[in-house]
Each structure stands twice: as structure tokens, then as C-alpha cells.
Amino acid sequence: MQLLEENSWSIFAKYAFHDRDARSKPDHFKEIGMKIVIECKGLPLALKAIGSLLYTKSSFEEWTSVLMSEKWDMSNKESDIFSAWGLSYYYLPSIIKRGFDYCSVFPKGSKFAGSI
Known part of the structure; x- marks a missing residue:
């Protein structure tokens, strides 16, 4: 489901500013933020991740x-969200990336001991 631009900004601002009034940030942050919201294409998960x-x-x-990153150009036939996820991953601290990398070696649908 894609959101309208107004709703997209609300979600983005909630996470980017943590419920603080966006007016407390200089105008150029809001201008960049609006451009990033457009790049997220109304996808709530992307808005939350990038925010x-x-x-x-x-x-x-x-x-x-973040706005000028080439990661936005990553395309995936299944979903546009992967460019936002790739961008979020790119900026993670290396210690957290290692955990994601470790989990990626397991095939999709793998079951772990103790899982249902």
C-alpha cells in the first residue's frame, strides 16, 4: 500500500524527529526530508526505516x-522497498552489519532449534 504524500511526511517526521516538532529543525532539513519522502514512494516501511x-x-x-546516495537507484522487480532497506543497511554500524551478514548465510525458510 502506498501512502499519500501528506501521510508519508507524517510517518517520516515521526521517526526522523521522534515526535518532536519538525519546526524545531532548520528549513533545509525539512526540504531534504520532503525529497527523501518522495524517494520512499509512499511505502510505510521505507519511510520508517529511513526516518x-x-x-x-x-x-x-x-x-x-542519504538523499544523494546511489542506493536509491537499486531496483528490484519484487519491491521498491529494497532500495530503502539497502540504504538503511549501508549506514548501520559494522558490528550490527555482522549479525545481518551471519543470518544471510541461512537459506530462506530455515528452521532453527527451538523454533516452531
């Missing part, structure tokens, strides 16, 4: 770097 990522970025240069 959460940007909450940890305090400089305008970091926000611009």
Missing part, C-alpha cells in the same frame, strides 16, 4: 548524503 536512520544523523551534510 529512523536520519534521526541518528545531525548534520545537513549527512541528510544530503
